[in-house]
Amino acid sequence: MRPSRIFQTLVRTGALLFAASVFSSSTTAQPLTLMGAGATFPAPLYQRWFRDYFREHPQVRVDYQAIGSGAGIENFLGGRLDFAGSDLPMTQEDAAKVEGGIVQIPLSAGAVILAYDLPGIEGLRLSREAVSGIFLGEIQRWNDPRIQAANKGIDLPDIPVTLVARSDSSGTSYVMTRHLSAVSEQFAHTVGSTMTPVWPKALKKQGALIRAKGNGGIAATVKAVPGSIGYVQYAYADLTDMQMASLENKAGEYVAPNSESFRAAVESFKADLDPRDLADPYGGGSYPILTLSWLITRKTLEPEKAQALKDVVRYCLGDGQKTASLLGYIPLTEQAVKQILLRLGSIK
Numbered sequence: 001m002r003p004s005r006i007f008q009t010l011v012r013t014g015a016l017l018f019a020a021s022v023f024s025s026s027t028t029a030q031p032l033t034l035m036g037a038g039a040t041f042p043a044p045l046y047q048r049w050f051r052d053y054f055r056e057h058p059q060v061r062v063d064y065q066a067i068g069s070g071a072g073i074e075n076f077l078g079g080r081l082d083f084a085g086s087d088l089p090m091t092q093e094d095a096a097k098v099e100g101g102i103v104q105i106p107l108s109a110g111a112v113i114l115a116y117d118l119p120g121i122e123g124l125r126l127s128r129e130a131v132s133g134i135f136l137g138e139i140q141r142w143n144d145p146r147i148q149a150a151n152k153g154i155d156l157p158d159i160p161v162t163l164v165a166r167s168d169s170s171g172t173s174y175v176m177t178r179h180l181s182a183v184s185e186q187f188a189h190t191v192g193s194t195m196t197p198v199w200p201k202a203l204k205k206q207g208a209l210i211r212a213k214g215n216g217g218i219a220a221t222v223k224a225v226p227g228s229i230g231y232v233q234y235a236y237a238d239l240t241d242m243q244m245a246s247l248e249n250k251a252g253e254y255v256a257p258n259s260e261s262f263r264a265a266v267e268s269f270k271a272d273l274d275p276r277d278l279a280d281p282y283g284g285g286s287y288p289i290l291t292l293s294w295l296i297t298r299k300t301l302e303p304e305k306a307q308a309l310k311d312v313v314r315y316c317l318g319d320g321q322k323t324a325s326l327l328g329y330i331p332l333t334e335q336a337v338k339q340i341l342l343r344l345g346s347i348k
Contacts, residue, residue, distance in 0.1 A: 038072020
């Protein structure tokens with residue numbers, strides 16, 4: 001082979017090897033990973049968002065573990081997470097423990113529903129008195145007059161009512177107890193709004209209380225125990241075709257949990273979605289038990305992580321809102337999204 005031919009061959013070979021090495025390094029490079037954990041309430045939505053984002057941006061992976069709001073905040077405060085997911089904002093006391101401060105961003109809204117297992121009883125209606133009576137342990141059987149009054153023409157069974165509640169520190173428990181405290185002075189006095197409710201002794205004495213971990217655990221337990229009722233995020237019940245009760249709202253209407261009643265409730269809020277307005281929403285047709293899903297992070301992160309997290313949040317508040325409604329969550333209004341996006345400027 002002539003020298004010129006040899007040189008050309010070497011050049012071509014070198015170019016191919018260089019291109020191959022560049023392609024190999026770019027495709028095998030490990031993506032930047034953001035670590036998050038917390039509330040089970042938004043977990044189906046978060047995991048879908050983060051999967052879809054990774055498909056479009058393979059250089060960034062978001063790892064989210066559904067371990068409960070309380071455990072998520074605890075791990076975040078311990079420095080083991082880049083962000084926590086919670087069904088309620090972090091308290092001022094906890095926020096003061098984070099050097100440099102925190103940023104709390106609502107990503108979506110969702111509803112807590114009461115799922116029950118009464119074969120053949122569809123469209124169960126529960127008044128505010130009936131719901132508080134069940135959670136206080138005052139209503140012990142399904143044919144109690146306080147339940148029967150709103151279900152005329154339905155032959156309710158004479159079987160025990162079994163309440164399924166969370167065993168872990170839970171934002172969903174906080175949402176449920178916050179609502180019950182808003183509609184019942186007795187409940188507010190005896191239990192109150194809390195992530196770790198101490199349920200009335202009457203429930204335990206009757207053997208009418210079962211505990212389960214996470215929204216998924218409550219949903220599975222309700223489906224397995226005839227005569228049971230439990231509180232879960234709407235998606236967990238909707239996606240598994242569970243029986244869901246229609247609840248009496250502040251206007252005295254019985255509303256079923258669905259996109260229309262959720263939208264009516266959201267439209268009654270202020271644009272910034274003040275969580276204090278979620279305990280018992282105003283407005284005709286409004287579903288009465290709603291909450292926000294919060295992403296909590298530090299104001300100061302490593303530069304690459306800060307940029308990546310802000311980009312992920314913009315995706316969730318943009319295209320991701322279309323996915324929210326498909327999975328049984330409540331998309332935020334455009335006005336609310338504009339105000340929420342302003343908070344990203346605090347992350348450096």
